Amino acid sequence: MKILEVREAVKYYGNGGNITKALDGLSFSVDKGSFTAIMGASGSGKSTLMNMISAVDTLSSGDVFIDGVSIADMTDEQSADFRRDKLGFVFQDYNLLDTMTVEENIILPLNLRKEKVAKIQEELKRVTDIFGIGHLSAKFPDEISGGERQRVACARALITSPSIILADEPTGALDSANSLRLMKTFSELNKSFSATILMVTHNPEIGAYADRVLFLKDGVIWNEIYKGDRTKKEFYNDIISLIAASGGDNDVF
Ligand SMILES: Nc1ncnc2c1ncn2[C@@H]1O[C@H](COP(=O)(O)OP(=O)(O)OP(=O)(O)O)[C@@H](O)[C@H]1O
Numbered sequence: 001m002k003i004l005e006v007r008e009a010v011k012y013y014g015n016g017g018n019i020t021k022a023l024d025g026l027s028f029s030v031d032k033g034s035f036t037a038i039m040g041a042s043g044s045g046k047s048t049l050m051n052m053i054s055a056v057d058t059l060s061s062g063d064v065f066i067d068g069v070s071i072a073d074m075t076d077e078q079s080a081d082f083r084r085d086k087l088g089f090v091f092q093d094y095n096l097l098d099t100m101t102v103e104e105n106i107i108l109p110l111n112l113r114k115e116k117v118a119k120i121q122e123e124l125k126r127v128t129d130i131f132g133i134g135h136l137s138a139k140f141p142d143e144i145s146g147g148e149r150q151r152v153a154c155a156r157a158l159i160t161s162p163s164i165i166l167a168d169e170p171t172g173a174l175d176s177a178n179s180l181r182l183m184k185t186f187s188e189l190n191k192s193f194s195a196t197i198l199m200v201t202h203n204p205e206i207g208a209y210a211d212r213v214l215f216l217k218d219g220v221i222w223n224e225i226y227k228g229d230r231t232k233k234e235f236y237n238d239i240i241s242l243i244a245a246s247g248g249d250n251d252v253f
Pocket residue numbers: 013014020021022040041042043044045046047048049
């Protein structure tokens with residue numbers, strides 16, 4: 001079942017003589033329960049695409065559908081509700097609030113929804129168990145490690161049971177051990193909890209955890225590959241080969 005559909009997405013930034021076409025008529029869809037990575041050189045439009053899907057900015061033309069609902073048709077209020085109820089965000093800089101404890105950060109989306117205390121406690125336990133971070137509840141973000149902060153951010157993203165998890169360079173600020181740990185968590189969420197994940201990454205090793213990789217170039221998808229029956233190592237090698245074939249530099253991707 002399709003959970004996300006991007007249709008003929010075009011995005012221009014700027015005006016007058018200073019216009020950038022960041023998305024150039026891009027279309028794809030994402031099935032429920034899939035794990036998709038988006039790769040591409042710096043400036044290829046990855047973050048722009050994520051911002052359009054998350055409705056924080058609007059397309060110049062085209063549309064995005066989530067659970068069959070068109071983002072273009074929403075009012076600002078509908079769009080805010082939609083982001084809160086349907087989407088879970090995990091970003092490179094965590095976006096945790098420094099003046100709140102770990103627990104307060106995690107339950108924030110449910111407090112904003114004015115959920116009952118018992119329900120909030122139940123969901124809190126569920127997500128802190130998944131990430132093994134229950135013992136950090138009373139700490140503040142600046143009292144825990146970068147890897148722990150990222151797990152807290154993931155717990156917050158999942159506490160509303162979103163339709164889709166959107167992650168833009170989620171491992172960007174992590175060392176390789178914590179990056180792999182986060183990818184194992186994503187895989188587990190995807191396989192055991194059927195979470196739908198759409199993740200931007202520069203790193204082919206991280207991309208190989210997905211079951212499909214979309215390659216962006218100049219605002220369009222120029223290629224895509226599915227993992228299929230391949231091992232992670234084989235998939236990684238195929239991702240690298242494709243990047244090399246495109247004339248891309250691995251460090252840039
Ligand atoms: N707010 C903005 N105003 C003007 N131009 C923008 C804006 N945001 C992005 N761009 C331009 O749009 C293009 C796509 O940018 P985008 O941030 O989507 O790239 P990206 O693939 O996420 O790159 P990176 O890997 O460096 O994060 C670039 O040419 C960028 O300079």
